[in-house]
């Protein structure tokens with residue numbers, strides 16, 4: 379069986395093409411085209427959404443798609459499926475990953491064929507021992523009036539999976555939705571047991587087979603604007619991902635049936651590789667080891683040793699993982715035309731350029747990568763850019779746009795890294811100067827912390843400012859900061875009112891996207907009204 383990344387990817391694609399008559403389509407760009415419900419492409423099915431919704435242009439090539447397979451570049455660093463908080467802490471989530479998928483449109487095949495093809499590929503082509511594989515199926519959702527998916531359960535039993543290795547879960551785990559709205563359906567998942575029968579099973583999810591049958595339409599209207607300011611406070615203060623019901627489903631969670639049923643599957647290449655290479659971690663595969671080695675050589679930190687949680691004293695291994703993960707995501711996104719854009723003038727695109735929420739997410743990734751590499755791994759300035767050729771080497775064969783743009787990606791990353799390092803240094807100086815003037819029982823003034831976070835000044839995220847103060851053992855005037863955030867939120871809500879008065883609608887898609895990815899609106903941008 380194949381074990382190296384390129385061979386494993388190819389084996390997936392040729393299995394579906396040669397054995398099961400699927401047409402191979404290229405990965406879509408990670409920049410969603412014409413879909414405001416998405417920040418980045420987060421699954422292989424995104425580009426096929428018009429087929430699911432029955433809105434595909436009958437003259438387009440896509441209208442003829444029946445059996446399709448591909449390897450899709452996915453980014454989950456914001457929006458509904460965001461994994462940003464887990465990245466670095468665990469051994470299986472990335473902000474960028476490759477999703478291997480196969481599709482059967484308009485019922486050309488359904489549950490039975492989908493499950494048996496997946497089983498055949500995993501056990502016969504990749505040679506994974508059957509007794510290491512577990513499956514889960516949808517246990518139903520009484521609130522939405524959906525019963526358990528016993529059909530999938532029976533199919534797995536027929537394929538030889540014993541009931542003892544089957545689990546059923548509710549909508550949280552086994553009902554897949556692309557975003558807060560859009561096509562959705564029950565799913566059945568294949569998991570791999572890392573423990574291998576020794577002690578309790580340790581399952582890692584490998585492959586998700588979704589049976590698209592429903593559409594969840596957006597609710598009737600966004601929340602009243604008068605509530606806006608209150609909702610924004612946690613976002614501004616803590617960069618929290620707020621639970622604001624923008625773009626929420628209908629309140630009763632009602633689902634519409636899709637015109638036709640479809641199969642939509644996705645398996646993470648990095649996780650599959652780890653299994654095939656006998657590793658517990660996606661970072662110990664040939665997609666990541668060259669990067670981890672390059673980080674070791676470039677920083678002089680002790681070599682990566684795969685520790686997690688409390689065992690990872692000094693957070694060195696976490697930093698290795700964060701930096702390796704983020705530089706992949708940054709490279710892939712820049713190659714597809716989304717850049718963090720910390721440096722340089724926005725040019726004629728002005729506000730639209732600055733407000734692009736995907737850019738804000740990338741900026742956050744870049745800053746995290748800079749902080750983790752400089753503070754925890756002692757990276758020299760300009761280090762991040764030097765990792766780009768390593769990313770191009772590992773992924774450029776599968777995604778040639780990386781090769782085509784490699785020099786531009788490296789120089790953009792380096793420029794943005796330098797710009798952020800300069801802001802960081804200046805921020806430190808301002809903090810030091812302010813702290814020197816404080817009396818022994820004084821708190822750090824909220825106005826200074828606030829001004830450091832405004833892009834007119836330095837654009838440092840508030841959580842970073844707080845961290846820098848903590849390091850100095852100084853307390854921040856949190857009440858004052860909350861007051862400032864409240865004023866800012868009210869200001870922003872007031873700015874939105876004239877829009878309504880003029881009979882215009884607020885672009886809740888853009889606003890919701892900005893807020894859900896959790897970057898405070900004042901993070902980088904001038905005092906713009908991002909709700910306009």
Ligand code: ATP
Pocket residue numbers: 454459461470471472473474475477583584585586644645646647648649
């Ligand atoms: P998990 O429960 O592990 O977060 P998920 O249920 O969110 O995964 P799906 O949306 O079902 O994932 O995506 C299909 C497959 O893509 C998963 O089975 C997994 O193999 C892979 N995958 C999902 N998220 C990530 C990620 N952040 N990094 C790497 N692989 C991922």
Ligand code: MG
Pocket residue numbers: 459461
């Ligand atoms: Mg997930």
Ligand code: MG
Pocket residue numbers: 551583
């Ligand atoms: Mg899951």
Ligand code: MG
Pocket residue numbers: 551567583586
């Ligand atoms: Mg899943």
